[in-house]
Amino acid sequence: xxxxxxxxxxxxxxxxxxxxxxxxxxxxxxxxxxxxxxxxxxxxxxxxxxxxxxxxxxxxxxxxxxxxxxxxxxxxxxxxxxxxxxxxxxxxxxxxxxxxxxxxxxxxxxxxxxxxxxxxxxxxxxxxxxxxxxxxxxxxxxxxxxxxxxxxxxxxxxxxxxxxxxxxxxxxxxxxxxxxxxxxxxxxxxxxxxxxxxxxxxxxxxxxxxxxxxxxxxxxxxxxxxxxxxxxxxxxxxxxxxxxxxxxxxxxxxxxxxxxxxxxxxxxxxxxxxxxxxxxxxxxxxxxxxxxxxxxxxxxxxxxxxxxxxxxxxxxxxxxxxxxxxxxxxxxxxxxxxxxxxxxxxxxxxxxxxxxxxxxxxxxxxxxxxxxxxxxxxxxxxxxxxxxxxxxxxxxxxxxxxx
Amino acid sequence: xxxxxxxxxxxxxxxxxxxxxxxxxxxxxxxxxxxxxxxxxxxxxxxxxxxxxxxxxxxxxxxxxxxxxxxxxxxxxxxxxxxxxxxxxxxxxxxxxxxxxxxxxxxxxxxxxxxxxxxxxxxxxxxxxxxxxxxxxxxxxxxxxxxxxxxxxxxxxxxx
Numbered sequence: 197x198x199x200x201x202x203x204x205x206x207x208x209x210x211x212x213x214x215x216x217x218x219x220x221x222x223x224x225x226x227x228x229x230x231x232x233x234x235x236x237x238x239x240x241x242x243x244x245x246x247x248x249x250x251x252x253x254x255x256x257x258x259x260x261x262x263x264x265x266x267x268x269x270x271x272x273x274x275x276x277x278x279x280x281x282x283x284x285x286x287x288x289x290x291x292x293x294x295x296x297x298x299x300x301x302x303x304x305x306x307x308x309x310x311x312x313x314x315x316x317x318x319x320x321x322x323x324x325x326x327x328x329x330x331x332x333x334x335x336x337x338x339x340x341x342x343x344x345x346x347x348x349x350x351x352x353x354x355x356x357x358x359x360x361x362x363x364x365x366x367x368x369x370x371x372x373x374x375x376x377x378x379x380x381x382x383x384x385x386x387x388x389x390x391x392x393x394x395x396x397x398x399x400x401x402x403x404x405x406x407x408x409x410x411x412x413x414x415x416x417x418x419x420x421x422x423x424x425x426x427x428x429x430x431x432x433x434x435x436x437x438x439x440x441x442x443x444x445x446x447x448x449x450x451x452x453x454x455x456x457x458x459x460x461x462x463x464x465x466x467x468x469x470x471x472x473x474x475x476x477x478x479x480x481x482x483x484x485x486x487x488x489x490x491x492x493x494x495x496x497x498x499x500x501x502x503x504x505x506x507x508x509x510x511x512x513x514x515x516x517x518x519x520x521x522x523x524x525x526x527x528x529x530x531x532x533x534x535x536x537x538x539x540x541x542x543x544x545x546x547x548x549x550x551x552x553x554x555x556x557x558x559x560x561x562x563x564x565x566x567x568x569x570x571x572x573x574x575x576x577x578x579x580x581x582x583x584x585x586x587x588x589x590x591x592x593x594x595x596x597x598x599x
Numbered sequence: 600x601x602x603x604x605x606x607x608x609x610x611x612x613x614x615x616x617x618x619x620x621x622x623x624x625x626x627x628x629x630x631x632x633x634x635x636x637x638x639x640x641x642x643x644x645x646x647x648x649x650x651x652x653x654x655x656x657x658x659x660x661x662x663x664x665x666x667x668x669x670x671x672x673x674x675x676x677x678x679x680x681x682x683x684x685x686x687x688x689x690x691x692x693x694x695x696x697x698x699x700x701x702x703x704x705x706x707x708x709x710x711x712x713x714x715x716x717x718x719x720x721x722x723x724x725x726x727x728x729x730x731x732x733x734x735x736x737x738x739x740x741x742x743x744x745x746x747x748x749x750x751x752x753x754x755x756x757x758x759x
Contacts, residue, residue: 201610204610204611204614205610207614208610208613208614208617211614211617212617215617215620215621215624218621218625219624219628222625222628223628226628226629226631226632229632229636230632230635230636230639233635233636233639233640234639236643237639237642237643237646240643240646240647241643241646241650244646244647244650244651245650247650247654248650248653248654248657251654251657251658252653252654252657252658252660252661253657253661255660255701255724257661257662267700267701267724267725268657268701268722268723268724270657274661274662277661277663332695332722333701333722334722335649335703335720335721335722
């Protein structure tokens, strides 16, 4: 009798154990399958969302060129179709990587896309479009998180071979891991001669030119008229068969005090010019004078300089002339370009800073949205786009907030 | 005697119960999986239809596009696990002040026979109209129809 009971007890236990093992294994397999399907749905959503962002200009269509808050989000250039993005709409996105800059003189905080000293894009938070507002406009607020990255494809690197007598620069154009041989390049060299001009404002000369890269994608350029070490900025656009990129290089003889441009009003094309001491509280408080110009890329791929309103002025830190304004003329405001501001402390101590008007003018990258780090699963999708002719790659990372 | 009682009144019924419990638990787990799979597939279809509607709207809303009627074939499966699904949509005004006069189109898909539902919302501009219509997945002509009028209004509805 006792043997039979033990048999029963063992069989019940074994049966129960088998069932538990089956349930846990089966459940695990099913959960994996459900997760796979969820991730597949997320990938489809990512692709749809990226197209929704890139294939419509938003509402109103010209929100990038104005101060209005869009009521429909889209980045397409309203003057074109397909994957051609507006350089101005991209400029109004609040950067999620740059450290915000607070400027005490205006009491405003600025979204910061700064590509090294001397290349600034600072947009006031009041004018920049933030992540949560865009999530609402896209109808994904609280359900999905995203990060949109727009990165230039063509790299134009410039190396200074010789600083003076003559100035020699080497330009190298590369695509994605390959050199762009026989690419057409169009350049502009803005120099600030020592003691040039008769007034106290910096005097500059501009030289334009074109050339072609060799089989290695490189070309050396010599400027014999540069006899002494001077401050200069070299801007170059390179294009080959519809693929365009741009690069720039600056050399300054003085960086104790310098100019920091802030965007003040998109619709009016107005920039605020600040003294570096008032922004960073550096040690150098020297008074500096400035002279600004606006460089645009014409339809024939040549660079041209345009005058700006209130182009010259004087800045001191703190009191006196804490900041000034320069305005891009109305007739060229709708074109992307580069605001070049030369500054001067003395005849020998000069410098130059750049600010893009339209993100593509200096091929600045844009990172907008949340942080995908630490998310359980992130779907990504990419598109090749152009921004005012400059080739970029748009990448969207999407994750579910629903758990 | 106590051994016989334990054996026949407790252990034997437990064994017999387990014979039924085993397939029942398997079926229960399978149902959870099947429901999740269908819901996800339906949700994906709803989301894709929503995105397609949004893209058609924005394409027509472009100032360079004149008054015209366009149809967009939908890239969604006609059946989800052998069941057809139907859909309808309602257009509502948005109360959120940040979104101003925009409108939200709420799309609801329903898996026929099973009854599973999924919803997706898309935000459209103030110049949009929605014409009452039903989407039938198994229809060979299932599509989105969009008509732009001379005054800039865009009327959307399901075709087919």
